[in-house]
Amino acid sequence: MDESDERRFERFYYAHHGRVAAYLLSRTDRDSAQDALARTFEIAWRRFDEVPASQLPWLLGVARRTVAGQRRAQGRREALLDRIAAGAPIAAHDQVDRIAERQLVAQALERLTGPQREALLLVAWDGLSQQEAAMVVACSRVAFAVRLHRARQRLSALVDELARAKPGVPRPPQSGMRRCSLDAEQQTSDLIEETT
Structure with missing residues (x-):
């Protein structure tokens, strides 16, 4: 050079x-x-x-x-x-313990597949467009859009499922599947910001 x-x-x-x-x-x-x-x-x-x-x-x-x-x-x-160490347990740590609703989102994120979680984080946290995110994960924009759509649906369903399993824990707003997943994406961004 x-x-x-x-x-x-x-x-x-x-x-x-x-x-x-x-x-x-x-x-x-x-x-x-x-x-x-x-x-x-x-x-x-x-x-x-x-x-x-x-x-x-x-x-x-x-x-x-x-x-x-x-x-x-x-x-x-x-x-x-x-x-x-002959099988000595490795301590796991959970950094998310402040707000019950955020705990639900964190637990739901953990249950997503790696590609689903990555799709949500690239768009919600990194602020990439779907085209840019598709380039990051080396797939077409259409394939990424499908992955993101499925990830949003799955995240929303998991948050609802976890909220039903824990009475007294506040649920995210229920004004539609997309709204719930967008709220969950915002909470994902907030969670990541808190842990860094």
Whole structure:
């Protein structure tokens, strides 16, 4: 790369650093997010000539794959530790315990499949359009729209199911399936913001 390329990359970095960092922080812990952020921009530096015009979705796709790689490596480390510790339980922690309604949404999110959860988070938290989100997950816009629609329906149904199972817990507004899922998406964004 020559000096003008370095300046272009510097502008590229500053234009997208914040959004990529927020994306990573919403999906992993702070230390892992910092590692993934560095790795994402390292890959972008090496492949800078291949970056498409839609830069942010491409970067988020790289970040997504980087986090997936981190999780695979973490899983291997944990499996090794489990074998070493002869099955000692690993403490699970739940960061969402403040508001009953938010607990319902968090529990519902946990029950979604990975692709459903990812679809909701890309649109609700990361603020991507369906076209941009489709680029991140490497599928067509139509396939992503179907995935998002199904994710919204499933999230709404899960929130209702969990609310019925816990008497006294407030339910999200019932002014239609889409409204409920949009409220759940907003609560998802609020949850992620609280935990970062």
